[in-house]
Amino acid sequence: MADVRILTGNEAAALGVKLCRPNVVAAYPITPQSQLAEILSRYVEGGEMRAEYVRVEGEHSALTVCISASTVGARTFTATSSNGLLYMHEQLHWAAGSRLPVVMCVVNRGVGAPWSIFNDQQDSLAQRDTGWIQLYCRDNQEIIDTIIQAYWIAESLYIPVMVCYDGFVLSHTMMPVDIPDAEEVRGFLPPYKAHTLLTPEAPRTINSVLFPWRRLNPEGVLCDGYMEMRYKLQAAMTRAHGVIRKANDDFAGVFGRDHGGLVWKYRCEDAELVFSGMGSIANEATVAADLLREEGIPAGVAGVRTYRPFPREEAAEALRGAKALVVLQKGLSYGYEGCLTSDLKAALYGTPLLIPVVDVVAGLGGRDVKAREIAGAGRDAWKDLQAGKLENRSLWLNCYTGEDHAG
Amino acid sequence: MQDNLFKINETEYILPGSRACQGCGLTLAYRHMLKALRENTVLTIPASCLCVLHGLYPITPVTVPYLNTTFASTAASASGIAAGLRALNKTDITVVAMAGDGSTYDMGIQALSGAAERTTDFIYVCYDNEGYMNTGTQRSSATPMGAITTTTPILTKEHSKKDFVRIMEAHDLPYLATTSPAYPIDLYEKFVKAKRIKGTRYMHIYSPCPPGWMFPAKDTVRMGQLAVETGIVVLFEIEDGKFRFTGRSKTMAERGKKQPIINYVGKQGRFRKMSIEQLNRLQAWVDSRWNDYLRKAEG
Numbered sequence: 001m002a003d004v005r006i007l008t009g010n011e012a013a014a015l016g017v018k019l020c021r022p023n024v025v026a027a028y029p030i031t032p033q034s035q036l037a038e039i040l041s042r043y044v045e046g047g048e049m050r051a052e053y054v055r056v057e058g059e060h061s062a063l064t065v066c067i068s069a070s071t072v073g074a075r076t077f078t079a080t081s082s083n084g085l086l087y088m089h090e091q092l093h094w095a096a097g098s099r100l101p102v103v104m105c106v107v108n109r110g111v112g113a114p115w116s117i118f119n120d121q122q123d124s125l126a127q128r129d130t131g132w133i134q135l136y137c138r139d140n141q142e143i144i145d146t147i148i149q150a151y152w153i154a155e156s157l158y159i160p161v162m163v164c165y166d167g168f169v170l171s172h173t174m175m176p177v178d179i180p181d182a183e184e185v186r187g188f189l190p191p192y193k194a195h196t197l198l199t200p201e202a203p204r205t206i207n208s209v210l211f212p213w214r215r216l217n218p219e220g221v222l223c224d225g226y227m228e229m230r231y232k233l234q235a236a237m238t239r240a241h242g243v244i245r246k247a248n249d250d251f252a253g254v255f256g257r258d259h260g261g262l263v264w265k266y267r268c269e270d271a272e273l274v275f276s277g278m279g280s281i282a283n284e285a286t287v288a289a290d291l292l293r294e295e296g297i298p299a300g301v302a303g304v305r306t307y308r309p310f311p312r313e314e315a316a317e318a319l320r321g322a323k324a325l326v327v328l329q330k331g332l333s334y335g336y337e338g339c340l341t342s343d344l345k346a347a348l349y350g351t352p353l354l355i356p357v358v359d360v361v362a363g364l365g366g367r368d369v370k371a372r373e374i375a376g377a378g379r380d381a382w383k384d385l386q387a388g389k390l391e392n393r394s395l396w397l398n399c400y401t402g403e404d405h406a407g
Numbered sequence: 408m409q410d411n412l413f414k415i416n417e418t419e420y421i422l423p424g425s426r427a428c429q430g431c432g433l434t435l436a437y438r439h440m441l442k443a444l445r446e447n448t449v450l451t452i453p454a455s456c457l458c459v460l461h462g463l464y465p466i467t468p469v470t471v472p473y474l475n476t477t478f479a480s481t482a483a484s485a486s487g488i489a490a491g492l493r494a495l496n497k498t499d500i501t502v503v504a505m506a507g508d509g510s511t512y513d514m515g516i517q518a519l520s521g522a523a524e525r526t527t528d529f530i531y532v533c534y535d536n537e538g539y540m541n542t543g544t545q546r547s548s549a550t551p552m553g554a555i556t557t558t559t560p561i562l563t564k565e566h567s568k569k570d571f572v573r574i575m576e577a578h579d580l581p582y583l584a585t586t587s588p589a590y591p592i593d594l595y596e597k598f599v600k601a602k603r604i605k606g607t608r609y610m611h612i613y614s615p616c617p618p619g620w621m622f623p624a625k626d627t628v629r630m631g632q633l634a635v636e637t638g639i640v641v642l643f644e645i646e647d648g649k650f651r652f653t654g655r656s657k658t659m660a661e662r663g664k665k666q667p668i669i670n671y672v673g674k675q676g677r678f679r680k681m682s683i684e685q686l687n688r689l690q691a692w693v694d695s696r697w698n699d700y701l702r703k704a705e706g
Contacts, residue, residue, distance in 0.1 A: 023494035024487065052490035057521030061483035064476065064518070068451060068487025071474055074494050076487075090477055198474050198488065200447045200500060207475035208464045217465040 003179040009170035012140040012177045013079070013105050013163075014039035016147030018049050019185040020103075023074035023192075026054040026065035030084040031117045032167035033107040037079060059084040063091035063102070070100040071206060072199065075151070075192040078102065081167055082109035085123045089130070092160075096131025096233060098207055099195065101154030101161070103147065104132075108279065108330070109167040110365040118366020119167040120330035121279065125307075125339045127162070131233055133240060134307040136278035137165040140175045142259050148185055149247040155192050156243050157236050164307075166280040166330075168366065180255050188254050237309040244306050262311035263318050264303045267293065271300025273382050274319055275374065276344060277328035278304045281363055285328060287371035288378060297382050304340060315347040319355070324385045326358045326378050328369075328397075337394055356381075356390040362397035373398060413592050416442040422468045427460040430624025432614040432631060433534045434460060436588035440532065440612075441471060443598030448501045451476050451484040453515070455507045456541045457534065479514040481506040482522035485529040493528075501602055502529040508549035509539045512571050523578040523607040530601050530608045533571070536616035544619040551639070552689055553672070553681035556619075563680050567692055575609040576645060582608040584644035584653075588615070589631025593642055593654035600644075613640045621676025630674065638665040638697045639689075643704075650703040660701060668693050 007015070013036050017025070025044065027037040043049035052069075056062045059080050066076035080088060085106055095102050106124045110116035124134060135150060137143045143165050150161040165171065198206060214225040224232070241262060248261035266286045268274065273292065275285040282303035292299035302318035304311070319325060329338035336342065341359040348355070358381045363369045377397055384390035420441035427434045433456055441448070450473035452458055458475060461467050476484040485504035492500055504522075506515055511533040519531060538556050539545040546556040548569040555563050575583055582604045586594035594612070601608040615630040617623065622630055634640035635655045642656040652660045659665050668690045672678040681689075 024490045026487070026490070050494075052494045054486055054490050055525070056483065056486070057517055057524075060479060061486070061518050061521060064480040064483035065487035065490060068474060068476065068484040069491030069494070070487075072449075072488055072491035072495065072497070074491035076491075091480065094477055198449055198472055199497075200449060200472055203470055203472040205461060205464070205467045205469070205473055205475075208461060208467065209458060209475075210464045215463070215465060223465040 003181075004176050005179060006174050007140055007177045008035065008172050008174050009140045009143050009165050010035040010107070010172070011039060012144040013147060013165070014043065015179055016144035017077050018043055019180060019182055020077075020148060020151045020189060021075065022051050022077040024052045024054065024065065024069035024076045026056050026062040026076070026078050028056050028059050028062050028080070028084060030059070030081045032109060032171045033079050033081040033084070033105070035171070036105060036107065059087040060091055063088045063095060063104070066102045067091060067095050067098060067100055070102055070194070071098070071197070073192070073194040073197055076102050077104070079105035079107065081107045082111050082123045085127060086111060089127065092127055092130035092132060095160045097229070099158040099233070101151070101158055101192065103150045103154055103161050103163065105147070106162050106164045107167045107171045108164055116365035119169050120364045120366070121164065121166070122331035122364070124162060124164045125331035128308060128339065131159070132308065133159055133161040133244070135161065135163050136305055136307060137163065137170065138280060138283040138303065140170060140177050141257065143170065144177055144180065145251060145255065145257055145259060148180060148189060149251050152189050152247045153240070153244055157240050158195050159233070159236055159240060164279065169280045178257070184254055188251065240309045241311060260303070260305050262306040263314040264305055265318050266301040266303070268300035268302055268318055269321070271298050271321065272323040273297055273299045273326065273378055273385070274322040274324070275299065275301045275326050275328060275378060276304060276340065278307060278340060279330075281328050281330060281369060284369060284371050285374050288374035291371060291375040292378050292382070295379070297379065299378055307340070310343050310347070312347040315344055316351050316353065319348065319353055322353070322355055324356050324358070324381050324390055326360060326381050328360045328362050328374060330363045332361055356385070357392050359392070359394040360397050361394070367398055369397060415439070415592070415595050416445060418442065418445070420470050422470065425460045425468045426462055427456065428618055428624070430617040430627040431456070431460070432588045432616060432627050433457060433536065433612070435591070435627065436534060436586065436594060436612045436614055439588070439591045439595045440598050443595045444501055444503065444602055447499060448503055449473065449488060450503045450505060451481060451488060453478045453481045453506050453510045454541070455510060456536070457505060457507065459541060478510045480518055481510060481515050482519040482531055485531070486522045486525065486527045489528050503532060504529055505532040505534065507541070508533060508535040508537060509547040512548045512569050520578065523575070523580060523609070526606050528605055528607070530610060532610045532612060534612040534614045536614045536619060537568070538619050540616050540619040552692070553685040554677040555680055556677070563685070570696070572611050578607070579648070580609055581606040582644070582646050585611045585613065585640070585642055587613045587631045587635060587640060587642065589628045589635065590642065590654050597644060597653070619677070622674055626674070633666070633671045633674065636666045637668050637671040638693050639668060639671055641697065641700050643700065650700070652700070652704055660704060665697065
């Protein structure tokens with residue numbers, strides 16, 4: 001008998017975390033993550049979840065607690081948003097460099113200054129190069145399911161995972177969610193085994209200073225230098241593609257839901273105009289694709305679920321029949337273009353797909369993006385494509401950019 | 408584990424060959440501290456002189472397990488270790504966070520205050536060598552007034568040393584103590600006591616630093632003794648709110664005399680640009696604190 005409840009994204013996330021039975025939770029409140037931290041407190045104080053909950057004095061400490069607890073063998077969880085994530089930045093590198101399978105929900109929110117409590121994805125996009133796996137969720141069902149998969153992925157690879165979902169758009173919006181069975185989750189997700197334990201039973205030094213070169217230990221074994229350790233992280237990230245796919249497929253086998261491991265596709269097979277994006281805006285694009293299909297425009301969506309490690313091959317494969325690509329994104333690399341645009345263009349490099357790419361920055365700081373507006377951007381691109389004049393271009397959707405800039 | 412005349416554990420936890428400087432006060436203190444804490448101890452340490460002492464991967468002279476953490480996060484790291492161990496029912500391990508004055512007085516104060524407020528079960532050790540010595544003797548908020556550092560090279564440090572121990576006292580800890588490597592038995596006994604107590608324990612080690620303070624490496628113990636004998640460093644403990652002088656400071660309090668501060672500052676190159684006015688201010692600062700402690704000891 002399925003257990004379907006009407007839940008906000010944060011409620012779904014909290015239930016997902018509880019199902020994964022972390023030993024240690026550390027969190028610091030920030031809008032729009034707060035509700036998640038509150039529900040987990042209730043679980044722990046009410047005895048529904050057996051975990052140590054460390055109510056830290058800041059996000060830097062929240063992630064530090066997870067890192068250190070993970071080092072003594074605990075499964076850990078934290079969650080944050082926006083400036084809280086930026087405050088963790090140093091520890092993001094530390095977690096990945098330590099190869100610790102911390103799982104964190106990032107409830108995506110715009111970054112100050114100026115202040116915005118509303119959604120975009122600049123916070124997690126700015127952490128792209130910290131060595132974390134980043135998974136982006138489309139809806140509340142995907143949030144709960146992805147958290148369970150995230151632990152499986154993190155603990156298979158010893159790489160921390162961010163489960164990213166849009167603030168308010170998902171975190172505070174209710175939708176039906178099928179709650180996975182606790183026993184089935186127990187079967188899917190084996191207990192955490194640390195690769196290097198901090199324990200008096202086997203004293204060792206963890207993360208000590210390294211010379212630039214490899215070095216012999218007292219037994220005469222040549223040990224890794226800094227660069228070898230960094231290479232291993234990159235190699236594990238490359239291996240992660242297969243692991244993320246397997247997590248998705250195995251999860252689908254047990255629970256009957258397939259969210260697309262790396263890239264998900266919607267009406268993509270015969271699509272000539274393809275939208276791409278991550279999270280809820282990509283979901284919105286599926287409605288836009290339907291609208292355009294009604295007008296006879298062969299539109300589809302190739303949504304990116306796994307942003308790091310970037311699914312180069314799967315992305316190129318999803319775009320195989322495309323004649324134009326419209327990338328919707330809630331974050332950019334200032335001075336260049338939307339982060340996802342750059343990555344998708346790079347994925348097409350070396351393939352025969354030299355199609356025009358429209359870089360659409362949208363929804364920053366919670367600016368509303370409707371399906372018909374996404375469809376409008378697609379329609380404009382399609383018209384120009386038919387007229388033979390579509391080239392790579394950038395536009396800011398629903399944004400006043402001045403009289404002299406039509407967008 | 409044999410004991411000697413002074414009942415000090417004879418096991419060595421720092422083997423010969425550390426990367427610390429000649430005459431390092433920290434090393435001496437650390438040796439006796441580990442003897443007191445014994446086995447079943449885990450440490451977390453930020454980037455610091457102590458981190459250098461611990462050596463370069465994959466070789467270390469230290470036999471206790473330890474985790475390296477970032478500069479601001481030492482006490483938060485101990486919180487995580489303690490929470491993880493508790494969650495896994497490993498409650499017999501002593502968790503120690505140990506950092507220098509830079510990462511305690513300056514960058515790490517937030518995490519330490521937070522961990523103390525949460526009554527985290529760990530020992531926090533600040534070894535205070537009064538500056539950023541590992542990075543080349545820059546000024547910290549623990550640097551005494553009148554000292555030359557590489558970031559106060561001409562005018563010397565204008566501000567008084569932050570009274571950090573008093574900040575920790577305000578956290579109402581079950582145990583707090585000040586120590587010096589010049590008095591190893593006092594230090595040892597305090598760590599033995601700290602290990603037995605639950606909750607957040609704060610241990611302060613005044614750690615003379617020959618290169619940073621500019622005195623000959625052979626004089627580390629003498630410099631530590633002079634610090635106490637002039638009253639710029641006071642040996643005491645506060646257990647459940649009860650203040651008590653210990654060791655040499657106790658004797659001095661009983662006899663009611665201490666040496667003038669010039670006997671201490673005059674032997675260190677870092678104070679060579681100190682003005683008479685600064686010297687008088689420092690003496691007044693030492694006297695005022697000393698009188699505060701005397702009042703505290705009376706209860």
